[in-house]
Amino acid sequence: MKQFADKVAVVTGAGSGIGRALALEFARRGARVALSDVNTADAEETAKLAGENAQAYTLDVADRAAVLAHAEEVVSDFGGANVIVNNAGVALGATVEEMTFEDFDWLMGVNLGGVVNGTKAFLPHLIASGDGHVVNISSVFGFVGVPTQSAYNAAKFAVRGFTEALREEMLIARHPVGVSCVHPGGIKTNIVRNSRGGDGDQEQAAAGFERIAQTTPEKAALTILRGIERRSARVLIGPDAYVIDAIPRILGSAYQRPVAVLARLGLKQRKS
Numbered sequence: 001m002k003q004f005a006d007k008v009a010v011v012t013g014a015g016s017g018i019g020r021a022l023a024l025e026f027a028r029r030g031a032r033v034a035l036s037d038v039n040t041a042d043a044e045e046t047a048k049l050a051g052e053n054a055q056a057y058t059l060d061v062a063d064r065a066a067v068l069a070h071a072e073e074v075v076s077d078f079g080g081a082n083v084i085v086n087n088a089g090v091a092l093g094a095t096v097e098e099m100t101f102e103d104f105d106w107l108m109g110v111n112l113g114g115v116v117n118g119t120k121a122f123l124p125h126l127i128a129s130g131d132g133h134v135v136n137i138s139s140v141f142g143f144v145g146v147p148t149q150s151a152y153n154a155a156k157f158a159v160r161g162f163t164e165a166l167r168e169e170m171l172i173a174r175h176p177v178g179v180s181c182v183h184p185g186g187i188k189t190n191i192v193r194n195s196r197g198g199d200g201d202q203e204q205a206a207a208g209f210e211r212i213a214q215t216t217p218e219k220a221a222l223t224i225l226r227g228i229e230r231r232s233a234r235v236l237i238g239p240d241a242y243v244i245d246a247i248p249r250i251l252g253s254a255y256q257r258p259v260a261v262l263a264r265l266g267l268k269q270r271k272s
Contacts, residue, residue, distance in 0.1 A: 005030030013088030015042025021217035061114030071121035084122040094197035111155035132177040185238035
Protein backbone atom coordinates (compact mmCIF):
# COMPACT_ATOMS: atom_id res chain seq x y z
CA MET A 1 0.00 0.00 0.00
CA LYS A 2 1.96 2.98 -1.30
CA GLN A 3 -0.79 5.56 -1.05
CA PHE A 4 -3.92 6.04 1.04
CA ALA A 5 -6.19 8.09 -1.22
CA ASP A 6 -9.66 6.50 -1.40
CA LYS A 7 -8.61 3.62 0.86
CA VAL A 8 -10.84 2.79 3.83
CA ALA A 9 -8.94 3.00 7.11
CA VAL A 10 -10.51 1.71 10.32
CA VAL A 11 -9.05 3.03 13.60
CA THR A 12 -10.12 1.98 17.09
CA GLY A 13 -9.45 4.09 20.18
CA ALA A 14 -9.56 7.16 17.95
CA GLY A 15 -10.99 9.54 20.52
CA SER A 16 -7.56 10.80 21.59
CA GLY A 17 -3.83 10.15 21.48
CA ILE A 18 -2.31 8.01 18.75
CA GLY A 19 -5.75 6.95 17.50
CA ARG A 20 -6.89 10.51 16.89
CA ALA A 21 -3.59 11.44 15.26
CA LEU A 22 -3.84 8.40 12.97
CA ALA A 23 -7.41 9.21 11.96
CA LEU A 24 -6.45 12.79 11.11
CA GLU A 25 -3.36 11.75 9.15
CA PHE A 26 -5.24 9.10 7.18
CA ALA A 27 -7.89 11.70 6.32
CA ARG A 28 -5.25 14.28 5.38
CA ARG A 29 -3.84 11.79 2.88
CA GLY A 30 -7.20 11.21 1.24
CA ALA A 31 -8.36 8.05 2.99
CA ARG A 32 -11.93 7.51 4.09
CA VAL A 33 -11.84 6.87 7.84
CA ALA A 34 -14.08 4.77 10.07
CA LEU A 35 -13.02 5.78 13.54
CA SER A 36 -14.33 4.49 16.85
CA ASP A 37 -13.97 4.96 20.57
CA VAL A 38 -15.78 3.80 23.68
CA ASN A 39 -16.39 7.50 24.38
CA THR A 40 -18.92 8.74 21.82
CA ALA A 41 -18.18 12.45 22.27
CA ASP A 42 -14.44 11.94 21.76
CA ALA A 43 -15.01 9.88 18.60
CA GLU A 44 -17.36 12.51 17.20
CA GLU A 45 -14.85 15.26 17.94
CA THR A 46 -12.15 13.37 16.03
CA ALA A 47 -14.51 12.86 13.09
CA LYS A 48 -15.29 16.57 13.08
CA LEU A 49 -11.59 17.38 12.97
CA ALA A 50 -10.94 14.78 10.25
CA GLY A 51 -13.56 16.17 7.88
CA GLU A 52 -16.27 14.91 5.61
CA ASN A 53 -14.60 11.60 4.75
CA ALA A 54 -14.60 10.42 8.36
CA GLN A 55 -17.40 8.74 10.28
CA ALA A 56 -17.52 8.15 14.04
CA TYR A 57 -18.76 5.01 15.79
CA THR A 58 -19.16 4.10 19.44
CA LEU A 59 -17.37 0.83 20.13
CA ASP A 60 -16.15 -1.22 23.07
CA VAL A 61 -13.46 -3.38 21.47
CA ALA A 62 -13.71 -5.91 24.31
CA ASP A 63 -17.27 -6.71 23.19
CA ARG A 64 -16.73 -9.34 20.48
CA ALA A 65 -20.27 -9.27 19.15
CA ALA A 66 -20.12 -5.48 18.90
CA VAL A 67 -16.82 -5.59 16.99
CA LEU A 68 -18.16 -8.18 14.53
CA ALA A 69 -21.25 -6.03 13.99
CA HIS A 70 -19.03 -2.95 13.61
CA ALA A 71 -17.07 -4.59 10.80
CA GLU A 72 -20.26 -5.34 8.89
CA GLU A 73 -21.53 -1.80 9.48
CA VAL A 74 -18.29 -0.23 8.26
CA VAL A 75 -18.25 -2.36 5.11
CA SER A 76 -21.88 -1.45 4.48
CA ASP A 77 -21.20 2.27 5.01
CA PHE A 78 -17.90 2.46 3.09
CA GLY A 79 -18.12 -0.42 0.64
CA GLY A 80 -15.11 -2.26 2.07
CA ALA A 81 -12.06 -1.92 4.31
CA ASN A 82 -8.34 -1.73 3.52
CA VAL A 83 -6.65 -1.01 6.85
CA ILE A 84 -7.51 -1.95 10.41
CA VAL A 85 -5.53 -0.28 13.19
CA ASN A 86 -6.25 -2.02 16.47
CA ASN A 87 -5.15 0.86 18.65
CA ALA A 88 -7.57 1.00 21.59
CA GLY A 89 -5.76 0.37 24.86
CA VAL A 90 -5.90 0.87 28.63
CA ALA A 91 -3.37 0.73 31.46
CA LEU A 92 -3.20 -0.83 34.91
CA GLY A 93 -0.52 -0.16 37.50
CA ALA A 94 -0.47 -2.83 40.23
CA THR A 95 1.67 -5.69 41.45
CA VAL A 96 0.47 -9.24 40.87
CA GLU A 97 -0.31 -9.46 44.59
CA GLU A 98 -2.35 -6.26 44.61
CA MET A 99 -4.28 -6.34 41.34
CA THR A 100 -7.78 -7.77 41.24
CA PHE A 101 -8.95 -10.37 38.76
CA GLU A 102 -11.57 -7.84 37.65
CA ASP A 103 -8.93 -5.28 36.69
CA PHE A 104 -6.78 -7.93 34.99
CA ASP A 105 -9.72 -9.17 32.91
CA TRP A 106 -10.66 -5.58 32.03
CA LEU A 107 -7.19 -4.84 30.68
CA MET A 108 -6.83 -8.11 28.81
CA GLY A 109 -10.27 -7.70 27.29
CA VAL A 110 -9.31 -4.37 25.74
CA ASN A 111 -5.58 -4.70 25.05
CA LEU A 112 -5.53 -8.29 23.80
CA GLY A 113 -9.18 -9.14 23.18
CA GLY A 114 -9.68 -5.91 21.25
CA VAL A 115 -6.77 -6.75 18.95
CA VAL A 116 -8.00 -10.30 18.34
CA ASN A 117 -11.59 -9.16 17.84
CA GLY A 118 -10.65 -6.39 15.42
CA THR A 119 -8.29 -8.58 13.43
CA LYS A 120 -10.74 -11.46 13.10
CA ALA A 121 -13.66 -9.19 12.25
CA PHE A 122 -11.91 -7.23 9.51
CA LEU A 123 -9.45 -9.76 8.07
CA PRO A 124 -11.87 -11.29 5.52
CA HIS A 125 -12.65 -7.80 4.22
CA LEU A 126 -8.96 -6.86 4.01
CA ILE A 127 -8.24 -10.00 2.00
CA ALA A 128 -11.18 -9.28 -0.29
CA SER A 129 -9.96 -5.72 -0.87
CA GLY A 130 -6.83 -6.97 -2.67
CA ASP A 131 -4.72 -4.38 -0.85
CA GLY A 132 -5.08 -4.71 2.89
CA HIS A 133 -3.06 -4.09 6.03
CA VAL A 134 -3.39 -5.03 9.70
CA VAL A 135 -1.74 -2.77 12.27
CA ASN A 136 -1.72 -4.01 15.86
CA ILE A 137 -0.41 -1.77 18.62
CA SER A 138 1.83 -3.55 21.10
CA SER A 139 4.35 -1.59 23.19
CA VAL A 140 7.96 -1.56 24.31
CA PHE A 141 6.43 -3.48 27.22
CA GLY A 142 6.07 -6.25 24.67
CA PHE A 143 9.88 -6.55 24.84
CA VAL A 144 10.63 -6.34 28.57
CA GLY A 145 8.81 -7.06 31.81
CA VAL A 146 8.32 -4.16 34.20
CA PRO A 147 7.26 -4.21 37.89
CA THR A 148 3.58 -3.26 38.46
CA GLN A 149 2.91 -3.83 34.74
CA SER A 150 2.37 -7.60 34.68
CA ALA A 151 -1.10 -7.36 33.14
CA TYR A 152 0.01 -4.79 30.56
CA ASN A 153 3.10 -6.88 29.81
CA ALA A 154 0.98 -10.01 29.40
CA ALA A 155 -1.28 -8.29 26.88
CA LYS A 156 1.48 -6.58 24.90
CA PHE A 157 3.71 -9.66 24.71
CA ALA A 158 0.63 -11.56 23.50
CA VAL A 159 -0.19 -8.93 20.87
CA ARG A 160 3.35 -9.22 19.57
CA GLY A 161 3.17 -13.02 19.27
CA PHE A 162 -0.33 -12.96 17.77
CA THR A 163 0.66 -10.37 15.17
CA GLU A 164 3.92 -12.03 14.16
CA ALA A 165 2.13 -15.35 13.68
CA LEU A 166 -0.58 -13.63 11.64
CA ARG A 167 2.03 -12.08 9.36
CA GLU A 168 3.57 -15.49 8.73
CA GLU A 169 0.14 -16.92 7.92
CA MET A 170 -0.56 -14.14 5.41
CA LEU A 171 2.79 -14.86 3.73
CA ILE A 172 2.11 -18.61 3.60
CA ALA A 173 -1.36 -18.10 2.13
CA ARG A 174 -0.08 -15.34 -0.17
CA HIS A 175 -2.95 -13.12 0.85
CA PRO A 176 -2.66 -9.46 -0.24
CA VAL A 177 -2.49 -8.27 3.37
CA GLY A 178 0.48 -6.67 5.10
CA VAL A 179 0.83 -7.03 8.86
CA SER A 180 2.68 -4.68 11.21
CA CYS A 181 3.24 -4.85 14.95
CA VAL A 182 3.83 -1.42 16.48
CA HIS A 183 5.94 -0.87 19.59
CA PRO A 184 5.64 2.70 20.88
CA GLY A 185 7.92 4.02 23.59
CA GLY A 186 6.71 6.92 25.72
CA ILE A 187 3.99 8.78 23.81
CA LYS A 188 2.37 11.95 25.15
CA THR A 189 -1.16 10.56 25.59
CA ASN A 190 -3.76 10.25 28.36
CA ILE A 191 -3.20 6.52 28.97
CA VAL A 192 -1.65 7.02 32.42
CA ARG A 193 -4.25 9.59 33.44
CA ASN A 194 -7.02 7.13 32.53
CA SER A 195 -5.36 4.05 34.03
CA ARG A 196 -6.46 1.92 36.96
CA GLY A 197 -4.40 1.00 39.98
CA GLY A 198 -1.36 2.81 41.31
CA ASP A 199 -0.53 3.89 44.84
CA GLY A 200 -0.38 7.64 44.37
CA ASP A 201 -2.06 10.68 42.84
CA GLN A 202 -3.19 9.92 39.28
CA GLU A 203 -2.59 13.45 38.04
CA GLN A 204 0.88 13.47 39.53
CA ALA A 205 1.70 10.14 37.87
CA ALA A 206 0.36 11.42 34.55
CA ALA A 207 2.41 14.60 34.82
CA GLY A 208 5.53 12.55 35.53
CA PHE A 209 4.85 10.33 32.52
CA GLU A 210 4.36 13.32 30.25
CA ARG A 211 7.73 14.73 31.34
CA ILE A 212 9.59 11.59 30.25
CA ALA A 213 7.46 10.74 27.18
CA GLN A 214 9.55 11.74 24.19
CA THR A 215 7.19 11.39 21.23
CA THR A 216 3.99 13.16 20.20
CA PRO A 217 0.97 11.25 18.88
CA GLU A 218 1.38 13.07 15.58
CA LYS A 219 4.94 11.82 15.19
CA ALA A 220 3.78 8.32 16.13
CA ALA A 221 1.07 8.45 13.45
CA LEU A 222 3.57 9.46 10.76
CA THR A 223 5.86 6.59 11.77
CA ILE A 224 3.00 4.07 11.64
CA LEU A 225 1.87 5.19 8.19
CA ARG A 226 5.43 4.96 6.95
CA GLY A 227 5.51 1.42 8.31
CA ILE A 228 2.37 0.57 6.35
CA GLU A 229 3.87 2.01 3.16
CA ARG A 230 7.00 -0.09 3.66
CA ARG A 231 5.08 -3.21 4.78
CA SER A 232 7.27 -3.25 7.88
CA ALA A 233 6.82 -6.25 10.13
CA ARG A 234 7.88 -4.30 13.21
CA VAL A 235 7.50 -0.55 13.78
CA LEU A 236 9.38 1.09 16.66
CA ILE A 237 8.28 4.55 17.74
CA GLY A 238 10.62 6.92 19.56
CA PRO A 239 14.30 6.72 20.44
CA ASP A 240 13.45 5.06 23.76
CA ALA A 241 11.78 2.20 21.85
CA TYR A 242 15.06 1.40 20.09
CA VAL A 243 16.93 1.42 23.40
CA ILE A 244 14.40 -0.83 25.14
CA ASP A 245 14.29 -3.20 22.17
CA ALA A 246 18.08 -3.56 22.43
CA ILE A 247 18.20 -4.26 26.19
CA PRO A 248 16.95 -7.89 26.17
CA ARG A 249 18.88 -8.57 22.97
CA ILE A 250 22.12 -7.59 24.72
CA LEU A 251 21.48 -8.71 28.31
CA GLY A 252 19.03 -11.56 27.85
CA SER A 253 17.10 -12.32 31.04
CA ALA A 254 19.83 -10.56 33.06
CA TYR A 255 18.05 -7.26 32.39
CA GLN A 256 15.48 -8.15 35.06
CA ARG A 257 17.72 -7.55 38.08
CA PRO A 258 18.76 -3.95 37.26
CA VAL A 259 15.14 -3.13 36.34
CA ALA A 260 14.02 -4.42 39.76
CA VAL A 261 16.72 -2.39 41.51
CA LEU A 262 15.72 0.80 39.68
CA ALA A 263 12.06 0.19 40.47
CA ARG A 264 12.87 -0.30 44.17
CA LEU A 265 14.84 2.94 44.26
CA GLY A 266 12.00 4.78 42.55
CA LEU A 267 9.50 3.43 45.07
CA LYS A 268 11.66 4.53 47.99
CA GLN A 269 12.02 7.98 46.48
CA ARG A 270 8.26 8.38 46.10
CA LYS A 271 7.67 7.33 49.69
CA SER A 272 10.35 9.62 51.13
